Amino acid sequence: MTQENQNPTPEQENPAADPAATESAATEPAAVKTPEQEIAELNQKIGELQDNFLRAKAEGENIRRRAVEDIAKAHKFAIESFAEHLVPVTDSLYAALSTDAGDAKAFKEGLEITLKQLLSAFEKGRMTEINPAVGDKFDPHHHQAIASVSSEQEPNTVVSVLQRGYTVADRVLRPALVAVSAPK
Numbered sequence: 001m002t003q004e005n006q007n008p009t010p011e012q013e014n015p016a017a018d019p020a021a022t023e024s025a026a027t028e029p030a031a032v033k034t035p036e037q038e039i040a041e042l043n044q045k046i047g048e049l050q051d052n053f054l055r056a057k058a059e060g061e062n063i064r065r066r067a068v069e070d071i072a073k074a075h076k077f078a079i080e081s082f083a084e085h086l087v088p089v090t091d092s093l094y095a096a097l098s099t100d101a102g103d104a105k106a107f108k109e110g111l112e113i114t115l116k117q118l119l120s121a122f123e124k125g126r127m128t129e130i131n132p133a134v135g136d137k138f139d140p141h142h143h144q145a146i147a148s149v150s151s152e153q154e155p156n157t158v159v160s161v162l163q164r165g166y167t168v169a170d171r172v173l174r175p176a177l178v179a180v181s182a183p184k
């Protein structure tokens with residue numbers, strides 16, 4: 001073997017570098033589409049896009065409808081878990097009414113246990129009691145002043161609680177009814 005056969009020339013290594021081959025590839029006519037073929041392809045694309053649009057629109061409507069149904073169910077059954085916690089309290093009250101306990105002390109103990117059950121149900125339902133102590137500052141967001149009385153306490157402080165208030169998840173359900181000290 002000679003060196004010519006063992007070391008190919010640059011033209012032999014890369015046939016695409018041949019200028020004659022490049023010219024013949026450039027002169028071949030590209031696939032020319034007729035206007036009718038282009039119209040058919042465009043109509044097919046339009047059909048696909050319309051189909052995709054209609055599917056997306058239907059999916060959006062289904063999502064909206066399911067969301068409305070979920071909201072309606074949430075409103076309808078929102079109190080369900082809270083009600084489950086109140087059922088044992090009701091059972092205890094019925095049991096207390098059905099017994100003929102002549103002992104007032106035992107009856108009072110039963111009521112205290114039932115009250116503890118009720119407060120536990122309130123806690124599980126995220127319901128908290130508003131029961132300000134005497135001398136606490138009056139808070140118009142949680143208290144409702146129904147009387148202003150003269151007192152030795154600072155002005156606008158709670159003198160007595162007439163009715164406890166309640167909040168549900170930090171939202172006031174009912175403010176505590178209080179009497180406040182009058183300004184001197």
